[in-house]
Amino acid sequence: MKTLILSTAVLALSAGLAMAQTVRMGTEGAYPPYNFINDAGEVDGFEREFGDELCARAELTCEWVTNDWDSIIPNLVSGNYDTIIAGMSINDERDEVIDFTQDYIPPATSSYVALSEDADLGGVVAAQTSTLQSQYISESDATLLEFATADEIITALKSGEADAVFFDTDYLVPIVEESGGELMFIGETVTLGRGTGMGIRESDTELKDKFDAAITSMKEDGSLNEMLIKWFGEGTDTY
Structure with missing residues (x-):
């Protein structure tokens, strides 16, 4: 699970997620099998399948946005999308600038x-x-x-x-x-890191809670483990 060191902090803009019609899911699109662009030009991979399932369970309308890795946190904070779902490991430095859901991939x-x-x-x-x-x-x-x-x-x-x-x-x-x-x-x-989680702006507590609940439900019914094995193989760590 790819990990990022934040070199610069960007002040958050008020996102107003409660008013948003669509939750924009930010990813890199260049990190198979976590996320990549398929032959049809669409975001694909484990995190696309996983993220779509989370949105369905949370009853959210979601669209996918790609962003270069080295600016993926600043663009979340500045409001260009509403989540980071890009193989991002949870660490203390990042946690000072953004919030994270619970992990959806164990430490790798x-x-x-x-x-x-x-x-x-x-x-x-x-x-x-x-x-x-x-x-x-x-x-x-x-x-x-x-x-x-x-x-x-x-x-x-x-x-x-x-x-x-x-x-x-x-x-x-x-x-x-x-x-x-x-x-x-x-x-x-x-x-390295503490597992992979979704990055969320610190102000978006309601969105974080919705995704946390959806992740918990996938852990409890075994569907998250099934996806992990599908995309990473039988030997991968599961919950």
Whole structure:
């Protein structure tokens, strides 16, 4: 579950959700299987299916909006959409600026991937900018090489710009499996964050309560676990 470090705080505008006709669901659309744009040009993935189900249970009319990852929190706070549902891990820094629902994906691991099992994890390590992975590497002995998107960190590894990449395990698994042995996991996995939740403006307590109730109902009837297994496989952590 992708994680974000907030570099700047933006003052909230009064959103007036009670008057809104539609709840705008903000996502990145570039992070399969959590969220991505399908061949029809529509938001797809686990979070699309999950979010649509939440909206149905909460009796809300929802539409989907995409936004670049590095500005996804400021654009929530400034009112460009009403939620963030984008594989965002809950952490203390973010919690000071926005609110979160309860988690809908348990805390996940991050992993190193390289071209060789002898790769130097203390060398140049690529990570996506504004993530907890990039913060983790910046606080290690390695040299951090940041890129705006997850695709770019893989490209940097294959081109030799980086000795390894460090990113969410769930994102990396299919990439490694489809590489035909070119890429491999090395080193130990690391757990970051407190699970994945929906980001909500702090003023939108009613909306948060509605989504929390819907998430609880999905946990209680087992449908959330079914979705997690559908999109992430039998070995994924569930509730």
